[in-house]
Amino acid sequence: MTVGFWHEEAQRALRAATSAVTGRRAADAAEINALVHARADLYHQMARITELLVGGRPVAEEANRATATLILGRHGQNLTRLYVGLRAAAVLDEHLAPAPAVTAGPARSLRRAADALGVIGDIIAGHLPFKRRPGTPEGRAIRAGGGVQGALADLARLTVEAVRLDGRLPAWLNRGGPLAHTYRSAAEAARWTSNSRLGLAAAQLVAAAKFEPGLRELDTARSPLRPAPAVDTVDTAIAAIRAARTWLWLHPDQVTGVHLQIGTQLGLAVHVLTAGKNPDMIGGWRQAAIAAADLQATPANGPAQDAAAEISEALRWTRSLLNLPAQEHVHQQARNPERLVSEMRLMAATLHRGLRAAVRHCNLFVRADAILHRPAGSLVYRAAPRWRPATTNDDLVRDLSRALWQTIGQNAQGDTTAMIARVLATPPRLQAVSRPADVARQSLNPGRAPDDLAGPDLRHAGNGHLTRRAVQPSTPVGGSEAVEEGGGPLSGDISID
Known part of the structure; x- marks a missing residue:
């Protein structure tokens, strides 16, 4: 399944979760626990995908909500603002009990969305190994910036959906009684996200990449099989x-x-x-x-x-x-x-x-000049083909x-x-x-x-030899969004060897 398939799966699941929490309240503590954990995983996965796409963290330090509020209030730097907002939204103020397996309701839908985003991250990571050079042509293309703007826009669209869900979570969590106090921090986290400028930063990223192609066709490649499977589609x-x-x-x-x-x-x-x-x-x-x-x-x-x-x-x-x-x-x-x-x-x-x-390895051969030879007992010379390394x-x-x-x-x-x-x-x-x-x-x-x-990365020195030349690294994301203000650029330059 491609990145596009899992993106649509995450979008459907987010909208289903938003619809499920609208106009109703949580059933019990188990459902709340499951949803809060799924929500944190959702934002963690979106931040992870951002790191994979740009080749590292746009911001080195971890941002709390106070710092994130200041950064989100800036103008420009939409990628940095998006990443900081995602990291801050994923923070759980209190350690909650492990989430049980929920088979219905908004918690199940939100878990589906988080899992779909996890698969997207795994697909991208398969082409972009951590702290190693990309091992596939798709990975090299992504590191050179191909499809990154569109992929970030797709992620920003899901962020807008998640912020819309957070706007409805405080009312869903408001059950009254002891549960209201237990999950007050979860309601405050959702309220902070919905009231912050995270949704605005995401919307601006979407608008900036309106006509940019993305990575929806990206998928993991299997190894060649024996015998080769039949192709019919x-x-x-x-x-x-x-x-x-x-x-x-x-x-x-x-x-x-x-x-x-x-x-x-x-x-x-x-x-x-x-x-x-x-x-x-x-x-x-x-x-x-x-x-x-x-x-x-x-x-x-x-x-x-x-x-x-x-x-x-x-x-x-x-x-x-x-x-x-x-x-x-x-x-x-x-x-x-x-x-x-x-x-x-x-x-x-x-x-x-x-x-x-x-x-280079002399694995290819081209036709060389033919050799004339006369078979024994024959008056006719024949041309014998010869091959030499290309x-x-x-x-x-x-x-x-x-x-x-x-x-x-x-x-x-x-x-x-x-x-x-x-x-x-x-x-x-x-x-x-x-x-x-x-x-x-x-x-x-x-x-x-x-x-x-x-x-x-080679050039001719003029004496018949090849010498190494400098290759200008390609910026993965236009607009210096992958560079923190006053810092250095992210690693991500490539060379095709």
């Missing part, structure tokens, strides 16, 4: 592509010619399926498929073979939609096949990275690198960090590819080894 196709892509990203030295060939063929099939009669949309993938077809490589084995089988199954299903009978019902069968376009842009980034590793200066390698860059560059101006950020920062809709002249400038220049094959 766009969801199973995406699952197969993600499984293969994630494994290949984690093991770039295992990328072989078969991955490059079927991967580019899949990209071509997807774009033929979605581009209709617009030939410009398929230019990059077509050139990549032609170049990859002429490469030879050592055969894949083990998990690398399983990854190739996953891609092959997705390719088989996509090609089946190109047949005339299937094309008449493509929208019913595929259910928004444009979702595959953004998946293939990440696949192109993975293949581009794997191409560099394959050339290098970065070979035309096939340069053409394949340039074509893959064309599918993912999108005006990245040769900066691989900016390129990978745009993969998630661009909504899954059809767009025109870069002009060939721009792509040529972005990719390979005749007469020297290409920067994009050498890596984004």
Whole structure:
């Protein structure tokens, strides 16, 4: 299940809890305990997701409600205000008894919302390991800022729902008698949240990211399976592509010619399926498929073979939609096949990275000059084909690198960090590819080894050697929201190696 699925689940559960507490009072202490604990977990999970998205805590110190009130009263710094408000709202003033399992009522709905947010945090954390470099292309894209603004806006929408619920909790908790005194601090916490400017900060974040794409399609990728599961829907196709892509990203030295060939063929099939009669949309993938077809490589084995089988199954299903009978019902069968376009842009980034590793490890071969030999007893000389390890200066390698860059560059101006950020920062809709002249400038220049094959953090020293160059870190969140006033920026710079 994707982040979008769990976001909708949390939103439904929050609205159900709000409806359940409106116009009625708590049944007993067990129900109150369960709801108060679920409420604290809800705000904790939202603060955790914020930390994951921006790469750390926007504010180093823990803020109590008094400090949070001052920070929430500031202008601007909406991300900082949101985070401080979430942390303060999650504080329990008194230690309450462990919450029992409640099977009905607002406590159950609020627990569902907190659990859904916990799953969202786990999905994001799977791509962004704690204090480690991201291990997936999605993680690299998020660290470069792709989709972060939209994801924060989605979180802010849930915050608005939670604040609306807190506005109704004091009346729900007002049972009178000894319970009123026992849970007075819980009522005060809810009253503080609803009267604070947390809801305003969240609403301003939503407005600022009105047209920004988010991370609703983000999901955890399974490992490649043997045998590869059958692909019969766009969801199973995406699952197969993600499984293969994630494994290949984690093991770039295992990328072989078969991955490059079927991967580019899949990209071509997807774009033929979605581009209709617009030939410009398929230019990059077509050139990549032609170049990859002429490469030879050592055969894949083990998990690398399983990854190739996953891609092959997705390719088989996509090609089946190109047949005339299937094309008449493509929208019913595929259910928004444009979702595959953004998946293939990440696949192109993975293949581009794997191409560099394959050339570096001499796993790819190109045709060399043929040798003439005469069989015994024959008067005719025959040309025997020869193969040699591919290098970065070979035309096939340069053409394949340039074509893959064309599918993912999108005006990245040769900066691989900016390129990978745009993969998630661009909504899954059809767009025109870069002009060939721009792509040529972005990719390979005749007469020297290409920067994009050498890596984004390398430059040519002019003497035939590569030297390390500084890479400007990408700010995950625009508007300096990830930096506390007077402090340093959060860690989160990336390099694609």
